[in-house]
Amino acid sequence: MNTSDIQITPIQQSKINSVDFNNLAFGAVFSDYMFECDFKDGSWQKPKIKPYGPISLDPSARVFHYGQAVFEGMKAYKDDNDDIFLFRPDENFKRINKSAERLAIPAFPEDYFFNGLTQLLKLEKDWIKKGLGNSLYIRPFVIATQPAISASPANEYKFMIILSPAQAYYSGEVKVIFSEKYSRSADGGVGFAKAAGNYAAQFYPTKLANEKGYQQIIWTDASTHNYLEEAGTMNIFFRVGDTLITAPNNDRILDGVTRKSVIQIAKDNNIDVEVRRVSVAEIKEAARKGALKEIFGSGTATVINPIVAFSHGGEDFDLPKQEKSYASFFKEKLTSIQYNISEDPYGWRFKI
Amino acid sequence: MNTSDIQITPIQQSKINSVDFNNLAFGAVFSDYMFECDFKDGSWQKPKIKPYGPISLDPSARVFHYGQAVFEGMKAYKDDNDDIFLFRPDENFKRINKSAERLAIPAFPEDYFFNGLTQLLKLEKDWIKKGLGNSLYIRPFVIATQPAISASPANEYKFMIILSPAQAYYSGEVKVIFSEKYSRSADGGVGFAKAAGNYAAQFYPTKLANEKGYQQIIWTDASTHNYLEEAGTMNIFFRVGDTLITAPNNDRILDGVTRKSVIQIAKDNNIDVEVRRVSVAEIKEAARKGALKEIFGSGTATVINPIVAFSHGGEDFDLPKQEKSYASFFKEKLTSIQYNISEDPYGWRFKI
Ligand SMILES: Cc1ncc(COP(=O)(O)O)c(C=O)c1O
Ligand SMILES: Cc1ncc(COP(=O)(O)O)c(C=O)c1O
Numbered sequence: 001m002n003t004s005d006i007q008i009t010p011i012q013q014s015k016i017n018s019v020d021f022n023n024l025a026f027g028a029v030f031s032d033y034m035f036e037c038d039f040k041d042g043s044w045q046k047p048k049i050k051p052y053g054p055i056s057l058d059p060s061a062r063v064f065h066y067g068q069a070v071f072e073g074m075k076a077y078k079d080d081n082d083d084i085f086l087f088r089p090d091e092n093f094k095r096i097n098k099s100a101e102r103l104a105i106p107a108f109p110e111d112y113f114f115n116g117l118t119q120l121l122k123l124e125k126d127w128i129k130k131g132l133g134n135s136l137y138i139r140p141f142v143i144a145t146q147p148a149i150s151a152s153p154a155n156e157y158k159f160m161i162i163l164s165p166a167q168a169y170y171s172g173e174v175k176v177i178f179s180e181k182y183s184r185s186a187d188g189g190v191g192f193a194k195a196a197g198n199y200a201a202q203f204y205p206t207k208l209a210n211e212k213g214y215q216q217i218i219w220t221d222a223s224t225h226n227y228l229e230e231a232g233t234m235n236i237f238f239r240v241g242d243t244l245i246t247a248p249n250n251d252r253i254l255d256g257v258t259r260k261s262v263i264q265i266a267k268d269n270n271i272d273v274e275v276r277r278v279s280v281a282e283i284k285e286a287a288r289k290g291a292l293k294e295i296f297g298s299g300t301a302t303v304i305n306p307i308v309a310f311s312h313g314g315e316d317f318d319l320p321k322q323e324k325s326y327a328s329f330f331k332e333k334l335t336s337i338q339y340n341i342s343e344d345p346y347g348w349r350f351k352i
Numbered sequence: 353m354n355t356s357d358i359q360i361t362p363i364q365q366s367k368i369n370s371v372d373f374n375n376l377a378f379g380a381v382f383s384d385y386m387f388e389c390d391f392k393d394g395s396w397q398k399p400k401i402k403p404y405g406p407i408s409l410d411p412s413a414r415v416f417h418y419g420q421a422v423f424e425g426m427k428a429y430k431d432d433n434d435d436i437f438l439f440r441p442d443e444n445f446k447r448i449n450k451s452a453e454r455l456a457i458p459a460f461p462e463d464y465f466f467n468g469l470t471q472l473l474k475l476e477k478d479w480i481k482k483g484l485g486n487s488l489y490i491r492p493f494v495i496a497t498q499p500a501i502s503a504s505p506a507n508e509y510k511f512m513i514i515l516s517p518a519q520a521y522y523s524g525e526v527k528v529i530f531s532e533k534y535s536r537s538a539d540g541g542v543g544f545a546k547a548a549g550n551y552a553a554q555f556y557p558t559k560l561a562n563e564k565g566y567q568q569i570i571w572t573d574a575s576t577h578n579y580l581e582e583a584g585t586m587n588i589f590f591r592v593g594d595t596l597i598t599a600p601n602n603d604r605i606l607d608g609v610t611r612k613s614v615i616q617i618a619k620d621n622n623i624d625v626e627v628r629r630v631s632v633a634e635i636k637e638a639a640r641k642g643a644l645k646e647i648f649g650s651g652t653a654t655v656i657n658p659i660v661a662f663s664h665g666g667e668d669f670d671l672p673k674q675e676k677s678y679a680s681f682f683k684e685k686l687t688s689i690q691y692n693i694s695e696d697p698y699g700w701r702f703k704i
Contacts, residue, residue, distance in 0.1 A: 023478030027412065027501035034411060056406040058388060059514050060379065064495050067548030068555065104555035139501055143416050144552075149379035149491055149516065151585055153555045161416045164501065179540070186574035188531070189554045196419030197549010199495075201542045203420065203456035221515040222538035223575035233503055277616050 006035075006119055009050040014126075021129050024030075024167050026301070027137065031127045035116045035161035038145075039106055044159070047116050049123065052162065058147030064156040068144035069196035070099035073233075073300045075135040075166070076121055076352065079127045079340035084121060084352040085336050087300075089114070091257045096140060099193035104153035105142055113140070117161060120137065121352050124163055132167025132339055137301070168304045176231065176295070178280055178312040179205070183222035183231070184252070191252035204233050207262040214311060216297075223254065228278045234297030234305060235259035239326050240286045241293070243272040257299035258334070264346065265333050273325070280312055287317040295319060296327040304331040358387075358471055358703055361402040366478075373481050376519050378653070379489065383479045387513035390497075391458055396511070399468050401475065401559045404514065407688035410499030414506040418623070420496035420547035422451035425585075425652045427487040427518070428704065430474055431692035432481045436473060436704040438490075439652075439690045448492060450544035456505035457494055465492070465584065468551070473704050476515055485520025493605045521654045522683060528583065528647070529566040530632055530664040531557070535574035536581070536604070554584045566663060568649075572620030573604065581631045586657060587611035591678050592638045593645070595624040610650035610686070616698065618684050623678070632664055639669040647671060648679040655690075656683040 011032045019029055030052050037047040062245045072092045077085050093114070097107045117138070121128075128136040142184050144154035182205035184198065185191025191198060192302045202217070209217050213276045218236055230236050235256040238245045244266050258291050266273045286292035287310075297305040306327040309318045336342035337349060359618045365386045369402040371381055376384055382404050389399040415421050424444045429437050445466070449459045469490070480488040492513045496506035534557035536550065537543025541601075543550060554569070561569050581599050582588050587608040589596045596618050601607045618625045638644035639662075658679040661670045688694035689701060 025498040025500070025502070028499075030412060037367050052411070054408040054410055056408045058381060058406055059404070059512055060491075060516075063416060063548075064421055065423055065491070065493060065548055066551035066555075067415055067421060068552035069419060071417055098635050103552050104559055118512060139412075139417070140500050141417060147380075148377070150377075151551050151554075153559065155681040160411055164412075181540050183540035186541060188535035188577075189538060189576055190549075195549060195552065196415075196417055197542075197547060197552060199418035200420035200455050200547065202503075203418075204454050207456055207505065222540055225540075 006047065006313060007046060007048045009048065011051045014279070015318045016126055018086070018284060020135075021165060021166065022167070024165055024228045026166060026169065027164050029164060029166070031136070031163040032232055033123050035120045037116070037159045039157040039159070040155070042228045044106075044109060044112060047112055047118070049120055055158070057145055060147045060149050062144035062146050063147070065149050066144070066151055066318040067195070067197040068103055068105060068154055069142065070096060070103055070105060071139060071141035071194050071196065073142070074138040075300055075338070076128050076138060077135050077338045077340070078130045080130065082130070083123060083340060084128055085338065085340055086347045086350040086352065088257050089117070089350050092140070095194065095255065096142070096337060099195060100142060102190055103195055105157060107161050108142065118352055120163065125339050127163060127165050129165065132335060135166050136166065137166040147231060158232050171302065171305060173217065173308045174215045174305060175213065175309040175311070176216045176307050177209050177212065178218050178221045178228065180225050180313065182217070184219040185253060186222050192249070194254060197233070206232060218310070226279055226281070228280060228283065229253050232301065233301060234299035237262065237296050237298060237326075238278055238283055238292065239294035240291050242327060244276060245271060245274045245276065245278050247278055248275050256298060258300060258303065261334060261348065262298050262330050265330060284312060284315070284317070290320075293320060293322060294326055298330075303334055357398065357625050358468060359398060359400045361400065363403045368478055368567065371517065373517060376517055378521065379516050381477045381516055382514040383488070383517070385454060385472060385475050387472045389464060389468070389511045391509040391511070392507070395667075396461060396464060398460070399464055401468070401472055407510070409497055410500045414496035414498050414501070414502050417585055418496070418500050418503055419458060419547070419549040420455055420506055421494060422448060422455055422457060422522065422547050423491060423493035423548065424448045426490040426492070427652055427690070428480050428490060429487050429692070432480045432482060432530065435692065437690065437692055438702040438704065440609050440613070440700045441469070441702050444492070447546065447607065448494070452494060453549060454542055454545040455547055457496065457509060457690055460511050472513055472515070473600070479515060479517050481517065484687060487518050489516045489518040507670065521575045523567065523654065523657060525656060525660045526567045527565065527663070528568045528570050528659050529561050529564065529662040530570050530580060530662060531572045531663065532577050534569070536571040538574050539603060541603065544601070544606060546606060551584070552631070558584060570662070578631055578633070580632060580635065581605050583649050585653060586651035589614065589678075590630055590635055590644065591646035592643050595626060596678060597626045597630050599630055600627050608650060610652060610655065613686060613700065614650050614682050615680060636667070636669070638665060645672060645674060646678055650682075655686055663674060
């Protein structure tokens with residue numbers, strides 16, 4: 001497929017001037033255009049870029065009933081020369097198809113994905129604001145649209161990309177609670193996929209945690225609740241002494257792009273990294289002994305999110321303030337690559 | 353709320369004459385009207401009944417991204433006097449709100465549910481055909497519609513009821529495989545809820561099972577895969593000797609209306625019922641000794657679905673044919689109540 005094969009319907013007028021870019025709630029404002037591609041009769045049809053607006057679906061569309069839907073989350077960054085960059089978009093492309101496979105959704109073609117996204121971002125370049133922290137959040141997603149409620153994979157889908165301008169994400173002081181009762185996913189389940197249903201399943205336990213004063217839950221393995229896995233939309237790192245520890249990928253954990261980038265940067269900066277099961281007991285013990293220096297989350301939305309306190313079994317633990325934190329080290333390294341400020345030894349930047 | 357508070361928009365013309373009621377695929381044809389009620393500004397708004405047709409949603413509607421959606425499955429039956437009945441609809445009403453709570457969706461009011469459903473079924477009475485096996489399948493569901501992609505509970509929802517005429521469900525000879533790798537749900541997860549995401553998660557493993565010649569998977573507990581839980585849309589019963597055994601409800605298993613009705617009928621007909629954990633080992637052992645007489649599923653769509661063979665660990669087991677099977681006994685008892693053929697000692701019938 002060539003970029004020229006995308007059918008573009010122009011907007012009448014941009015709504016960009018009505019948007020206050022200094023006052024953006026996450027994911028609430030969308031740009032002028034959206035990308036759309038339908039799957040039917042066994043193949044992905046001609047992709048379209050058209051004015052952002054409502055889609056019309058039969059009430060029996062399978063996504064409403066059986067949650068057959070997957071998504072991705074990426075960002076476009078602008079440097080001082082108005083050049084636009086993505087960060088490791090090949091990882092997101094591979095992951096959406098890995099998620100799709102687990103949900104019995106047909107794979108989306110690579111050229112459709114990259115040509116569609118490139119074309120869309122070129123049209124929407126004014127929506128990407130300069131300045132560290134500013135970005136255009138990119139949400140590719142696929143939904144099952146076939147109008148029939150039998151509990152089986154659909155034969156019709158819609159792949160879309162929508163764009164939402166975002167500012168640096170400041171979440172306040174994040175306190176977390178380690179899950180003792182609820183779980184995010186099962187062995188042999190869909191936790192490693194960015195499957196829509198994984199997220200709604202977390203809302204209620206997270207609401208309970210919020211009511212107790214914790215902003216997020218760190219999920220533990222469903223079988224024993226003894227091992228720390230990840231947060232709702234972030235992977236999790238522990239710094240014990242000067243060693244960085246994070247849980248290995250398995251079929252319950254999302255294989256985060258930020259996570260694997262942190263691991264790589266750590267290795268190349270002589271920071272010891274251990275990718276292994278992390279037990280609740282060990283982290284509590286380290287905290288008691290003063291060896292636990294940091295906990296932070298990693299993810300596209302927040303980049304690196306330092307955690308100030310955690311709770312488990314009714315005990316609360318505050319984390320010490322760090323002069324030179326790993327969290328800020330990795331955040332600086334990552335954003336420098338993302339915004340074309342530093343060299344990119346890994347080839348992670350993708351220029352639009 | 354009174355029935356008269358429902359705003360009804362009439363159809364131009366019924367499409368009923370274009371439907372071949374002797375040739376219905378499950379869940380593919382819908383009746384003339386649908387029920388719709390929106391939640392916004394903190395409350396459920398005035399309900400509407402209107403012509404069945406597409407709904408329009410923003411591409412950022414939360415259901416597409418985070419799977420915040422729950423549903424129910426019920427049936428309306430007609431007797432020889434053209435009277436219309438539901439089967440234990442109070443159970444479905446309670447269950448949809450239990451599901452909703454777990455997915456952080458606001459509860460739907462009881463009077464809205466019952467008045468809406470009654471009014472809708474009265475309008476659509478011609479879509480319910482007489483004759484054992486014929487029914488009108490009822491699909492209430494709730495989806496999160498708020499147009500914003502932050503990973504948190506929505507503040508806008510749509511509750512709908514759609515109706516699809518159904519014939520007796522004959523699924524052919526059902527062979528099942530006991531799951532050894534994949535899982536349906538986790539301890540502390542959402543398996544007990546009729547949450548949309550639970551179903552899509554089963555599509556891929558079920559496709560693999562289908563390719564091996566098994567129509568369905570019997571899910572086992574995610575932690576050990578040693579205990580038999582339920583099928584994709586049915587609870588499961590085992591008859592060992594003359595004892596009926598089924599797994600207890602827990603947070604992984606859907607609390608089926610048909611299941612609890614079977615248990616009640618069994619008790620009242622001097623059939624020993626054990627509600628307890630059922631191990632794979634015990635069922636294989638019983639099969640080897642010839643003590644395993646039947647396996648069957650129970651659910652609204654199929655009522656009772658006899659299983660002819662199962663597989664585990666590469667071993668296949670055929671079930672013996674039964675002269676007087678429990679499966680047909682329970683099916684007869686249940687349908688007689690549902691179609692107003694027999695007495696209803698339990699008060700399970702609900703007349704419209
Ligand atoms: C469950 C979960 N874990 C981790 C992450 C972090 O992944 P990434 O670094 O690729 O954004 C995300 C989301 O982005 C997520 O949804
Ligand atoms: C997962 C699951 N288990 C069991 C059942 C059977 O429940 P019921 O008898 O209430 O229809 C259903 C569906 O209806 C289901 O979806």
